[in-house]
Amino acid sequence: MLTTYSMFNICGTFFKAVVNGSSAAAVVSSRGTPSTFQSAACMCHAMQHKRSLSLFNGARHYFLSRESEDDDLELENPYIQYPVVTRDQMNRVAIDKYKFDFSYASFSFHSTKGESAIHSLSDLSDPTSLNTLLPRRRPHGSPADTLSIKAGDDAMLVSPTVLGVADGVSGWESKGEHCSSGVWSRSMLETLSRLLTEYKIAHYPHNLNKRDIDQIIDDSYLHTSHLMDLQNLNGSSTLVLCMLSGEYLKMISIGDSKLFVIRDGQIVKTNEEQLISELCPKQIGTQTLTQLPSEMAWVDAMKLQENDVILLCSDGITDNLYEDEINKYLNEYLNEQNLGLRQAAQKLLSKAKEIAFDDYAFTPYNEKVNALPKEKFGNKSSCGGKLDDMSICLARVVPNQNGGQVKA
Template sequence: MSTRQATKYIFTRVKNAKFRYIPRRFHAFKPTPILLEKKEPQTPSILGLIDKPFTQLPKRKSFRFITGASAKPKSTDLPIIPRPVDPYISIQVGEDAFFQRYDSMGVADGVGGWADVKGNSFIIDGANPALYSLKLMHYAGQELEKYDDFSGEIDLTLPDYNSVSPKDILKKSYELVNSDAKKENIVGSTTEDELRIANIGDCAVMVIRGGEPIFRSEEQQHSFNFPFQLGTVSRDSPNDTQTFTVKIQEGDIVVLGSDGLFDNVFDEEIVDIIATHTHSNIQISDPQLMADALLQKARAVAEDNRYATSPFQNRAIQEGFYYQGGKVDDMTVLVGIIRYL
């Protein structure tokens, strides 16, 4: 399937830039009920008198993401309208990039300082961390696409879908995009009752259940403001990736973001904002409203260098630096609500 064709079912645009993945059908992922045939004994047996016909086996429940995305590059005052652009299935946000599917989400944060590096790059006159992160997320989404079986034919060369590791997806993506620049990355995917997470760098993911955080990843830093990074001149590699497995339930809310979110908004504020936009009936809660509200809060803090306090400010002070307010950066926020297929 070509990339152009692939974009037709990865994202669907609806009014007010609310994006949701609308799968055509879940042939490869929704377990098919199996009927076991009763076999008659070859010789008469007393067991034959009490044998009961086998009934249909119960279906196993699987999960999906209902997602919302909100993002703003630091170079503009306006949020972007997320849409993939051929030939990529990922979406660019300044030097950030992300992808979202019904079963997974990913964020990559391009390291802006490498934009001034000469000689090692996608382009001749300088490094291009934005393109690096865009390609990394593109390949991550593309690798996951291989498990989408809309034709009815299963690729037996692929590992079992339920055992796929986001770390392996990241490794493969890294191999495919191994060019010049650096970035951080998180990939999360959900199947059955597990959320599988792979993280390297200072992006972060939080899982909220019933208004309380049940999981929060930790940023990977070599030192203050020097996160683990992937790139052709980095000593870090996908082998440094942190991996986590979180048991999930329907109604759990997953917040995934670049450091533009988590450097400006405290964890407890994220939980409160999500709670404010969570309907008592989780089935009609809108993840796009949640993502928009988180982005709005991050922007307000980043643009206030007089009165605002931020997680980045607190860390800077702990390291002995004077710093006031938030941190201006590219901001990418993804919110996924877990629901049954």
């Protein structure tokens, strides 16, 4: 039986070839047999789009046929039973020098509408249950100490080795009932966690390199797109993710969700904000099948030190608090008041909420709006806080007692 990762690897490799316009590539059909497209080196954008969608449908049939053979389920209600990953398994392959002590905090603003339950590929529970609606759960196929957290249309993933935030784009709500950025964002993060875990176990004792990360993020995207297609749902999100690899921190971001590395009271690393237009962030979702995440993502790495503080947050935080304010508050909470990560995350969230509910506050978001070119946007002005979903992942880098060396 093919593993989850190998299935994604087959489909993802072909997907890259089609999008990049390579001269020949193999596609896996619904029966799992290879076929070849003719030369497409000079394809136009329209043909590129058509073939990308054709590949997506081919991958969909492949997944469905595989699930039907393995699980003997009806195709209308497929899901994969991922294996349970124990702490002992992860300890045996732990070669990272550090791990994360972590906590999180969230505020749900876009939480009035009901969410569709995920009852297909990425959900491991009984398809008739509502486990996917829980604000917090342990996703199957990930290490036992991994948590998936739902905050309105935002999603967070926290574990001793991986942190992630996906900010679901709430604008999809206006497009009808078959839209859910909350489902997209949570599924994307959980799928990333599963594939990272499977890769780590399968490729021990090797650390992830950039090519591995690109492959995993692209395969996760293809799988999540497939899931949304099965549910007849549309949605999209930003993405910021960091993971430990040896003594390094590997970082990925798409859009305007932020990552900060704070060392000795100073921000020593942050990601680039990516925008499509003045107020619209880059995003990945069901509408971006013609471009792979690895082609648009900001990717970087840095060597870590013990006691580095790492913050990941959605724009609900950074639209209301300036970067120097975030740094000042965290130094105050963690160093001066010597609070724990949980208290510090909650207090930072409270600061952002105070501004968001203040009709007379002046914020980073106000600055962006007020700086828009008047010849294009007119005399627009903005004042007061910005209400939005808010997500915070806060971690401290500590020594990994189980890692740092290859196990015999």
